[in-house]
Amino acid sequence: MPGPAATGTVGSVIEMTDLTKRYGAKPAVDGLTCTVRPGHVTGFLGPNGAGKSTTLRLILGLNAPTSGTVTVSGKVFRDLDRGLRHAGGLLDAGDVHPGRNGWDHLQALARTNDIPRRRVAQVLDEVGLAGAAKRRIGGYSLGMRQRLGIAAALLGDPPVLLFDEPLNGLDPEGVxxxxxxxxxxxAEGRTVLVSSHLMTEMEHTADRLIVIGRGRLIADEPVADFAARSTGTSVQVRTPHPAAVRDLLAAAGAEVTTEDAETLRVTGLPASRISELAFEARLLLHEVTTRTASLEAAFMELTAASVEYAAKAEHAASGKSGAAR
Known part of the structure; x- marks a missing residue:
């Protein structure tokens, strides 16, 4: 199979324009407009019920939009011949016939997309399933089914790839x-869109984020810019004079909490100002370190109003289920 260097990935973008999908009166996707470009991993985030899976199905033509458009490389996916050569996706690792073996499952996909038989062996080897190719899929673990789904996405060597929760069931080596x-x-120039609820993994994997809530766009920006939206940035201060430093910084308007005998957590003042105040007061500091906000903290803050179902803390504490919002 020719790789992206041979086929090219110029224009291999996912373009959504006012994309809307309604089920009855309720919109699952609501006027979504954004572009997923090649050359970096784009994380696709949102609370449960935000419309992520529906959006992925709309991109791959598995559902039709109520209004608006979504195109892959400038065309509606359903209009593309031999679709797996244009875009591959892992949406549900369990959506395979359990009576088939891995080889037959991929071979059937290859035949319907005019993909050479040798490519099946290549992707099975790439995902680590060459030794399990003739085993029935019903006997695969969840992690093995995830690997098989990734193999199917890679089968046509496409320039566009979509993955919905691809890390479920994988061990640390697999992750x-x-x-x-x-x-x-x-890095090969493909467009890679990854939907995941694992914030820490997105920090390690994604370059950009598209975040939605209740089907609407909340953010479309680099990971670092999104994390910086959080109000959780703080400064860790280590000193042999914690009480004096705490009083000094509090008087300057900071919020100060004690983490251990010599460590303070400070919000409301930058590290440079903390150092200046301590120097002027002749108080020794062993450490002044800015702790940037986590992606998870920013996500929780920005999507709080878009959570479909949230348990109220006071009800959870009393053993009662929280009300849906």
């Missing part, structure tokens, strides 16, 4: 392998 794979695919 590292997937992370490396996605980065390599992006």
């Amino acid at each position: 590292l392998w997937v992370r490396t794979l996605f980065r390599r695919l992006a």
Whole structure:
């Protein structure tokens, strides 16, 4: 199979314009407009019920939009011949016939997309399933089914790739392998869109984020810019004079909490100002370190109003289920 160097990935973008999908009166995707470009891994985030899976199905033509458009490389996916050569996707690792073996499953996909038989062996080897190719899929673990789904996505060597929760069931070695794979695919100039609820993994894997809530766009920006939206940035201060430093910084308007005998957590003042105040007061500091906000903290803050179902803390504490919002 020719790789992206041969086929080219120029224009291999996913373009959504006012994309809307309604089920009855309720919109699952609501006027979504954004572009997923080649050359980097784009994380696709949102609370449960935000419309992520529906959006992925709309991109791949598995559902039709109520209004608006979504195109892959400038065309509606359903209008593309031999679709797996244009875009590959892992949406549900369990959506395979359990009575088939891995080889037959991929071979059927290859035949319907005019993909050479040798490519089946190549992708099975790439995902680590060459030794299990003739085993029935019903006997695969969840992690093995995830690998098979990734193999199917790669089968046509497409310039556009979509993955919905690809890390489910993978062990640490598998997670590292997937992370490396996605980065390599992006470095080859492909468009890689990854939907995941694992914030820490997105920090390690994604370059950009598209965040939605209740089907609407919340953010479309680099990971670092999104994380910087959080109000959780703080400064860790280590000193042999914690009480004096705490009083000094509090008087300057900072919020100060004690983490241990010699460590303070400070918000409201930058590290440079903390150092200046301590120097002027002749108080020794052993450490002044800025702790940037985590992606998870920013995500929780920005999507709080878009959570479909949230348990109220006071009800959870009393053993009662929280009300849906």
